[in-house]
Amino acid sequence: MQLARNSIADHNQAMLSSHERQMQYLRGEIAHADQIINKLAAFQVAIPSWALGTGGTRFGRFSGGGEPRSLEEKISDIGLLHALNRSSGAISLHIPWDIPTDANAIRQLAAQHGIRFDAMNSNTFQDQPGQEASYKFGSLQHVSKAVRKQAIQHNIEVIRHGVELGSESLTVWLADGSCFPGQLNFRQAFQNVYESLQEIYAALPSNWKLFVEYKAFEPNFYSTTVGDWGQSYLYASKLGPKAYTLVDLGHHHPNVNIEQIVALLLMEGKLGGFHFNDSKYGDDDLTVGSIKPYQLYLIFRELVDGMDAKGMDHATGLGWMIDASHNVKDPLEDLLQSVEAIMIAYAQALLCDAKALEAAREANDVVAAQELLQSAYRTDVRALVAAARLRNGGALDPLKLYRSTEVRQQLIKERGNKSTATGL
Numbered sequence: 001m002q003l004a005r006n007s008i009a010d011h012n013q014a015m016l017s018s019h020e021r022q023m024q025y026l027r028g029e030i031a032h033a034d035q036i037i038n039k040l041a042a043f044q045v046a047i048p049s050w051a052l053g054t055g056g057t058r059f060g061r062f063s064g065g066g067e068p069r070s071l072e073e074k075i076s077d078i079g080l081l082h083a084l085n086r087s088s089g090a091i092s093l094h095i096p097w098d099i100p101t102d103a104n105a106i107r108q109l110a111a112q113h114g115i116r117f118d119a120m121n122s123n124t125f126q127d128q129p130g131q132e133a134s135y136k137f138g139s140l141q142h143v144s145k146a147v148r149k150q151a152i153q154h155n156i157e158v159i160r161h162g163v164e165l166g167s168e169s170l171t172v173w174l175a176d177g178s179c180f181p182g183q184l185n186f187r188q189a190f191q192n193v194y195e196s197l198q199e200i201y202a203a204l205p206s207n208w209k210l211f212v213e214y215k216a217f218e219p220n221f222y223s224t225t226v227g228d229w230g231q232s233y234l235y236a237s238k239l240g241p242k243a244y245t246l247v248d249l250g251h252h253h254p255n256v257n258i259e260q261i262v263a264l265l266l267m268e269g270k271l272g273g274f275h276f277n278d279s280k281y282g283d284d285d286l287t288v289g290s291i292k293p294y295q296l297y298l299i300f301r302e303l304v305d306g307m308d309a310k311g312m313d314h315a316t317g318l319g320w321m322i323d324a325s326h327n328v329k330d331p332l333e334d335l336l337q338s339v340e341a342i343m344i345a346y347a348q349a350l351l352c353d354a355k356a357l358e359a360a361r362e363a364n365d366v367v368a369a370q371e372l373l374q375s376a377y378r379t380d381v382r383a384l385v386a387a388a389r390l391r392n393g394g395a396l397d398p399l400k401l402y403r404s405t406e407v408r409q410q411l412i413k414e415r416g417n418k419s420t421a422t423g424l
């Protein structure tokens with residue numbers, strides 16, 4: 001489904017005067033407004049291929065209809081998001097949920113929508129039909145060499161698909177762990193995973209990165225073999241320079257100081273990227289910034305300072321990906337809100353006077369430090385984010401235009417109410 005030719009131009013025309021009023025005020029308040037807009041305009045967030053349909057939980061799944069039935073339709077839906085906000089120019093595939101039948105055709109279709117292929121995701125947490133050995137008791141940690149070999153082969157196969165599509169990174173998330181005390185030899189499990197990751201690492205093309213994603217719990221509920229940033233950092237450090245940690249915001253126990261973890265991993269040069277989402281309790285995979293927007297801002301504060309300290313390019317230095325699941329929202333509206341929340345947190349982080357903040361810290365002026373941090377957070381930067389979109393040819397208010405052009409209704413007309421797409 002394509003947006004009608006002039007729908008974005010007409011939408012922007014109708015909203016331009018109020019946008020320019022807000023920009024005039026912000027330009028009066030923010031000396032470096034244009035630098036912030038430049039950075040926002042260059043910033044792209046990868047959309048997960050598994051988050052374009054209704055996720056659901058083990059208790060139920062309530063599809064909203066018009067959901068993609070193929071990889072081609074998933075790419076077209078991301079094309080729509082990107083046409084609206086010009087900040088969703090990448091897709092992250094999950095194998096075998098999204099095995100391309102014709103890699104060249106898929107690559108060309110994505111290019112037509114201005115979409116590139118971000119990190120590939122392997123899947124050794126589900127047994128596929130006809131699969132030789134089961135992952136019930138883990139994959140790369142498994143006591144059986146044959147099971148580990150099967151999982152290693154799968155990851156190498158995922159790399160092959162990624163090379164054909166132009167991806168340059170592989171994310172390995174392992175459900176591996178244990179549900180009961182006594183079930184697992186932690187040291188042997190670590191060693192098995194490490195040796196298995198070494199074989200996967202050895203299969204990486206020279207320009208590729210390996211992201212080791214950690215998670216505190218689920219589906220195992222006593223131990224997880226890549227359970228926290230320390231374990232992921234241990235693997236990534238032992239594996240070599242192409243291996244990094246991946247921070248999924250929902251993979252921490254409540255109240256963990258994620259921004260401190262981000263600051264240290266970045267300082268060590270071992271932060272590879274993010275799976276952005278939000279959560280109240282567990283791995284809830286909710287809309288980014290919907291529960292803890294201040295934490296998201298504090299994370300971007302550490303990212304901006306940490307990347308600037310290392311001279312890293314913000315747009316390309318790390319893997320910026322969303323990992324969400326939708327139960328009650330239209331998936332595309334949810335993703336538009338998530339990208340917006342990321343861009344707002346990034347803009348506020350860029351707005352904060354980092355030099356003055358450092359001076360307050362040096363002076364142990366705790367109050368001044370908080371005032372500097374929160375004055376940026378309390379600044380409505382939405383017009384700056386909109387200005388970046390306008391500059392890139394996007395809509396001033398993507399969600400409003402998505403609704404006013406009745407995209408979902410048209411998708412339901414085209415695809416029907418049932419959803420068949422594989423994935424979570």
Ligand code: LRH
Nearest residue numbers: 121173213248275283323
């Ligand atoms: C695990 C996870 C991982 C994906 C899956 C879809 O919870 O975050 O990143 O493979 O979700």
Ligand code: MN
Nearest residue numbers: 213248275323
């Ligand atoms: Mn994730």
